[in-house]
Amino acid sequence: MGDAAVSADRSRPIVAPANNEEGARHGQAQIYRLRKPGWRIIPDRRADAIYLRGPNSDGPTISYWLPEQPLILLCLDLYSGELVGVDITEIKELARTDPIWRKALAGWAITGLLGRIPLLRWIARRQAEAVGGRAKEQAQKLTPASA
Amino acid sequence: MATSALWQGEGGCGDLAAVRVGVQCSFLGKRVVLQEKEWQHILSRHRYFRDPDMEAALMEAIRNPRCITDNALPGVKVAYYGAAPPPYRPTDLVKVAVLVKRRVGIVLTAHHETSVPPKEVVLWGTRP
Numbered sequence: 001m002g003d004a005a006v007s008a009d010r011s012r013p014i015v016a017p018a019n020n021e022e023g024a025r026h027g028q029a030q031i032y033r034l035r036k037p038g039w040r041i042i043p044d045r046r047a048d049a050i051y052l053r054g055p056n057s058d059g060p061t062i063s064y065w066l067p068e069q070p071l072i073l074l075c076l077d078l079y080s081g082e083l084v085g086v087d088i089t090e091i092k093e094l095a096r097t098d099p100i101w102r103k104a105l106a107g108w109a110i111t112g113l114l115g116r117i118p119l120l121r122w123i124a125r126r127q128a129e130a131v132g133g134r135a136k137e138q139a140q141k142l143t144p145a146s147a
Numbered sequence: 148m149a150t151s152a153l154w155q156g157e158g159g160c161g162d163l164a165a166v167r168v169g170v171q172c173s174f175l176g177k178r179v180v181l182q183e184k185e186w187q188h189i190l191s192r193h194r195y196f197r198d199p200d201m202e203a204a205l206m207e208a209i210r211n212p213r214c215i216t217d218n219a220l221p222g223v224k225v226a227y228y229g230a231a232p233p234p235y236r237p238t239d240l241v242k243v244a245v246l247v248k249r250r251v252g253i254v255l256t257a258h259h260e261t262s263v264p265p266k267e268v269v270l271w272g273t274r275p
Contacts (some may be wrong), residue, residue, distance in 0.1 A: 018236060020262045042192060047244075047256055051192050060195040060234060062259045070264040078234065087192075087258070090218075 015081035016062045023064035027074030030083035034136045041135065043108070049089045050108075052139065057084040069094075072139075086139055104134055168202075170209045172252060174271050175225070179209045179245055179252035189257050196257065201241075204232040205257050208241050214272030216263060223247040224255070226267060228275060231259050240275060 017023040038055030056077065061084055063073040071094050075085035088094065095102040107130070165183035172179045189196055196202065208229025216226045224246055231239040242260050245252040263274050 012234075014234070014236060018238060018261060020260070023261060044188065044192075047188070049256075053192070058194045060259075061193065062235070062239060062261065064261065065264045070266055073258075073260075075258075085192075 012079045014078055016076045016078050017064075017081070020064050021067065023062070023076060024066050024074060026081060027064055027076055027083050028066070031139060033083050034086070034139055039136070047089070048091050049087060050091060050135065052086040052088070052135065054082075054084045056080075056082065059084075061085060063087065088135075088139075100138060104138065107134065168206055170206050172209055174212075174215055175247065175252055177247070177250060177252050179254065181206065181254040185254055189254075192256075193258055200232040204229065204241050205243055205254070208243050209245070209254075212272060213240065213275055214263065215270045216267035217270050218244075218267055225252075225270065228260075228263060228272075235259060238275075 017026055033054060034052065036054075040053050042051040042053060043049075044051065057075070060078040061075040062078055063075050066072050066074065071088070071090045073087040073089065074083060075087065076082065077084050091101070091105060095105040167181045167183050167186050169178050169180040186202075196205070208227045212227045212229050214228050216228070218224050218226060224244055227243045227245065228240045229243070230237065231241045235241075238261070240260050240262070241257060243257045244255045246255050263269070
């Protein structure tokens with residue numbers, strides 16, 4: 001990104017909400033975006049987190065924690081207010097307190113193990129797709145008005 | 148900011164890790180370091196941190212925090228909250244999560260937030 005592009009960006013008005021409650025509401029209302037193509041899952045074992053990233057996630061973003069579950073952060077684009085990412089942090093803590101996330105994490109671990117065996121890699125790939133789908137479904141359930 | 152140097156890992160890191168930049172934290176009494184591999188991790192998740200101002204703001208949050216919190220989860224992790232640079236609003240915060248080792252602190256993640264989650268206990272400073 002060149003300097004001119006950066007300064008042009010900085011002159012744009014900020015649309016993302018300035019307080020967490022409003023931002024979380026704004027993000028929850030856009031959870032349906034997870035169904036759109038282009039989203040990818042980035043697991044991070046060291047940070048004990050899973051990141052879901054949308055196709056337009058390169059610009060500056062601001063994160064809003066969910067009041068009911070502060071371990072889940074919704075990332076909105078600073079300029080458009082669009083939901084561009086979901087950070088699921090402290091996975092072990094989340095799995096300990098929530099049985100649904102515990103099942104999802106177990107599926108993730110099994111996938112990782114299968115992926116190490118060459119003949120079973122294709123099973124792991126299918127399993128990974130299923131886990132990804134399940135993670136998206138769970139994220140979509142975060143809001144009652146997900147349609 | 149290109150200050151790469153070789154640094155002998157301490158306090159359980161156990162390997163040679165390239166340190167991008169290090170800052171002395173008066174609160175912890177430790178040197179908090181941003182390792183090159185952690186920086187690449189942060190960039191892979193938040194690409195806008197490529198902006199040099201963002202990296203400087205991240206280190207400034209450690210040097211000059213508005214508040215420091217304990218996340219009260221397994222592993223000694225503290226979060227530094229500092230002022231976010233432009234194009235963010237002056238009220239927005241940059242949050243830097245640091246894993247505290249025996250002799251150093253290691254930056255784990257960073258992103259921007261508008262407020263401190265209620266479950267985080269403020270160790271130092273005032274809750275923004």
